Each structure stands twice: as C-alpha cells, then as structure tokens.
Amino acid sequence: MIKYCLIGALLAGGLQTGFAQGPERINLSDPNLVVVDDSVIPIPLEIFASLDKLGAQNWASQVGKRDIVLDTNRSRTAMLFGLIVSDGFIAVQAEDKEGVKRMGREVLRLASTLGIGSSVEGHANSIITHAGHGEWDVVRKELDRTRQTAVNQMKEMRDEDLVDLVSLGGWLGGTQALAAVLRENYTTEGSDLLNQIDLVKQLKTDFNSLPKRARRGELFSQVEKTLTHLESLMISDSSGAISEGKVIEISLSTRNLVNAIYES
Amino acid sequence: MRADLNPILLVTRTLPLVLTLSVLDPVSAQDAEKSGSPVVVEEIDPIKLAAQRAALSDLTGETPFILRESGWSGTIKPGEARLVQMQFFRRNEYQFWLAMGNRKAELNLNVYDGEGQKVDSDVIVYDETNVASTRVRPELTGVYYVRISLKTTIDEPQKWSMIYAYR
Numbered sequence: 001m002i003k004y005c006l007i008g009a010l011l012a013g014g015l016q017t018g019f020a021q022g023p024e025r026i027n028l029s030d031p032n033l034v035v036v037d038d039s040v041i042p043i044p045l046e047i048f049a050s051l052d053k054l055g056a057q058n059w060a061s062q063v064g065k066r067d068i069v070l071d072t073n074r075s076r077t078a079m080l081f082g083l084i085v086s087d088g089f090i091a092v093q094a095e096d097k098e099g100v101k102r103m104g105r106e107v108l109r110l111a112s113t114l115g116i117g118s119s120v121e122g123h124a125n126s127i128i129t130h131a132g133h134g135e136w137d138v139v140r141k142e143l144d145r146t147r148q149t150a151v152n153q154m155k156e157m158r159d160e161d162l163v164d165l166v167s168l169g170g171w172l173g174g175t176q177a178l179a180a181v182l183r184e185n186y187t188t189e190g191s192d193l194l195n196q197i198d199l200v201k202q203l204k205t206d207f208n209s210l211p212k213r214a215r216r217g218e219l220f221s222q223v224e225k226t227l228t229h230l231e232s233l234m235i236s237d238s239s240g241a242i243s244e245g246k247v248i249e250i251s252l253s254t255r256n257l258v259n260a261i262y263e264s
Numbered sequence: 265m266r267a268d269l270n271p272i273l274l275v276t277r278t279l280p281l282v283l284t285l286s287v288l289d290p291v292s293a294q295d296a297e298k299s300g301s302p303v304v305v306e307e308i309d310p311i312k313l314a315a316q317r318a319a320l321s322d323l324t325g326e327t328p329f330i331l332r333e334s335g336w337s338g339t340i341k342p343g344e345a346r347l348v349q350m351q352f353f354r355r356n357e358y359q360f361w362l363a364m365g366n367r368k369a370e371l372n373l374n375v376y377d378g379e380g381q382k383v384d385s386d387v388i389v390y391d392e393t394n395v396a397s398t399r400v401r402p403e404l405t406g407v408y409y410v411r412i413s414l415k416t417t418i419d420e421p422q423k424w425s426m427i428y429a430y431r
Contacts, residue, residue: 022374022411024382026347035347035409040334042351046430049330050353050405140330148333192354198378198407199351240354240404 044089044174059094062177078162082169100131119153161214164206179251188241195236312425314363329429345413352402359399364422369394370415
C-alpha cells in the first residue's frame with residue numbers, strides 16, 4: 001500500500017511530502033553489516049532528561065560528597081574520572097553550585113594524575129566559573145567536553161585502555177544515581193530507563209577486552225561480577241518495565257561497586 | 265512513490281552560510297568576549313562543520329536540542345552502508361546530522377530498532393544533498409541502529425561525519 005502523509009508547514013523551507021529511503025528491515029545478524037566501532041555511551045543527562053519528563057526528581061540527594069584518595073592504579077583513577085564527571089552531571093541536574101565546583105576541582109586533580117591535566121584545565125576552570133554563576137547550560141556542555149577531551153587525549157597518548165574505563169565509570173555513576181532515584185520513587189514508566197542490557201553487554205565486552213594488567217586485582221573482579229549481575233537484571237518485561245525488586249537490586253549492586261571504587 | 269516506505273515528515277531547509285560560534289561553543293565565545301582574548305580554535309574538520317552548520321537551527325529556540333560532543337566519522341563507498349549502535353531512552357527525542365565531503369553526494373539516514381525494523385522518523389533535507397538529518401522519538405527504551413548509506417550517484421568514496429543531539 002502506498003502511504004504518505006502531509007503535515008502542515010513548519011519552517012521557512014515549508015512542508016513537503018516525502019519518504020525515508022532505505023530498506024524497511026535489516027538483518028542484524030548479516031555478517032556483511034558494517035557496524036561502526038566507536039561506541040557512544042549516553043551521558044547521565046540524556047537519561048535524566050527522560051525521567052524528568054515524568055515529574056521533578058530528587059537529584060539533590062544523589063550529589064556525591066566523597067573525598068577521593070588516589071593511588072598509583074591508573075585503571076582505578078580512570079574509573080574515578082568517569083565517576084566524577086557523572087557526579088558533575090548529577091550536580092548540574094540538582095543545580096548544586098558548590099557540588100559542581102567541587103567536581104570541577106576533582107576533575108582537574110584526577111586529569112592531572114592521568115597526565116591529561118593541561119588538556120582539560122580550561123574546561124575544569126570553566127565549569128567552576130560558570131557553576132558559580134548558575135549557568136547550567138554552559139556547565140553541562142563543558143562537562144561533556146571535559147569527558148570528550150579526556151577521551152581524545154587518552155587515545156592520542158595510546159592510553160586506550162583508560163578510555164573504556166572512563167566510559168565505564170561514567171555510565172556506572174549515572175546508573176547508580178538513576179537506580180537510587182527510581183528506588184526512592186518507583187514507577188513502572190520510569191523503570192524502563194534501566195532497560196540497558198545491550199549497553200551493559202557492550203561495556204562488559206569492552207572491559208573483558210582490556211589487557212589483564214589493566215584489570216588486575218579484587219576491585220576489577222568485582223567490576224566484572226557486577227556487570228554480569230546487571231546483565232541479568234536489566235531486562236524489561238513485555239510492557240518495557242523493570243520490576244521494583246530488580247530496580248532495588250540494580251541500585252544496591254551499582255552502589256556497592258561505586259563504593260568499592262572510591263574506597264579501594 | 266514507493267510502497268515500501270514509511271510515512272514521514274520531510275522538511276527542506278536552507279543551510280546557514282555562517283556558523284555561529286556562540287551556539288556550538290558558548291563557553292569559548294563568552295569567555296573570549298569577557299576577557300578580550302582570542303578564541304582558541306581547535307583543528308576543524310570541514311565535514312563535521314557541515315553537519316554542525318545543519319544542526320544550528322535546532323540547537324536554539326524554546327526547546328532546543330542539546331548537542332553531544334561525541335560523534336562518528338569514517339569513509340564510505342557508494343552503495344555501501346554503515347550502522348551505528350545507540351541506546352535511546354523513551355520520552356526523549358533524538359536528532360542526527362550526517363554530512364559528506366562531495367557536494368554531489370546523496371545520502372540516506374535511517375533508524376532501526378533492536379529487531380532491525382525501520383522506525384518512523386522525521387526527515388529533514390537540505391538544499392545541499394551531501395547533508396541529511398533525521399529526528400526520532402523512540403517508543404521504547406533500548407538499543408537502536410542508525411544506518412548511514414551513500415547512493416551510487418557518485419563514484420568516489422566519501423569521508424563522512426555524524427553528530428547527534430537529544431532533548
């Protein structure tokens with residue numbers, strides 16, 4: 001059946017009738033498909049934006065206030081870097097000026113430890129300055145830039161193992177906050193945001209592909225176990241929802257791992 | 265008209281001639297303005313710039329899209345396709361902008377769900393055929409695939425760049 005729709009004028013260019021070309025269906029198991037390697041992990045704000053459409057959430061309760069004790073383990077520092085950037089996003093969502101400024105300072109300290117301080121210094125200073133003025137749009141953009149600049153710099157320095165760990169830390173921090181907020185105020189509608197099984201699988205694959213020297217020790221065993229556990233939990237039912245029990249379990253599991261990264 | 269295509273909204277737009285720095289880089293623009301110091305410009309990829317130029321009008325207004333810093337790039341031959349895996353969240357809206365180097369290049373940009381079924385999207389076409397955009401509102405949270413393809417209207421492989429935003 002030939003189908004089309006005509007919709008009223010929107011923009012200067014005006015309204016036209018048209019069709020999106022491309023096959024109606026693709027076979028995802030086709031070995032000839034070329035999937036682009038570069039994966040983009042959603043930043044916490046993408047997820048929070050969706051949840052906030054269901055009503056105001058208590059993001060302020062999720063703003064971290066921990067002291068970070070650094071050691072010589074660069075893999076852990078990379079995960080902490082990702083966690084701190086995600087904490088920054090949470091603080092932005094909560095519009096917590098002091099929280100964001102503290103994150104900005106920690107970002108710079110962690111970046112310096114990873115040898116990329118000079119690359120992110122401008123972003124970190126900008127975060128601190130603009131947070132002080134409550135310019136959240138700018139802070140949000142600078143946080144995303146901080147993360148991207150760090151990742152680019154790590155790739156340039158052939159520190160690609162650290163890139164995956166930064167992504168993992170960032171995802172973990174955002175997921176922990178999301179699960180905690182959903183746990184406080186469970187709704188079936190909001191719970192679907194934890195339907196991230198493919199993302200967890202990808203993170204786990206990336207993690208397991210790291211050289212053993214980059215994931216040696218008890219902390220990294222816990223990372224692997226937690227990702228496996230989350231893989232079994234982040235499956236929605238037929239309506240797209242994740243049960244309250246699973247949300248609680250995801251919250252506890254992610255919180256335990258975040259605690260372990262900070263405290264190890 | 266072809267029978268195998270979904271109904272879509274297709275809008276044509278004229279690309280702005282000048283990239284407004286303050287939209288894509290509010291920080292540098294504001295800080296430079298305050299300090300009077302020159303803006304430090306990183307090496308610019310002209311193809312990515314074309315995608316950013318197309319995005320400009322959607323990054324302002326009452327409910328602007330929020331542009332991510334991440335993006336993708338590569339090279340593609342005519343008649344070939346690439347897939348980019350994405351995690352979408354229900355209730356959000358996503359927009360992608362794809363650009364290629366040759367002004368005669370013609371592109372397709374489509375979104376598929378985790379089962380490989382094409383999802384309805386709004387297609388925005390520009391007066392330059394080497395830039396395309398699509399906007400999608402996922403019905404479910406989960407994995408999706410953005411499919412990029414280059415038509416056989418030209419012979420040479422093309423460098424491409426894609427960026428995205430959400431709201």
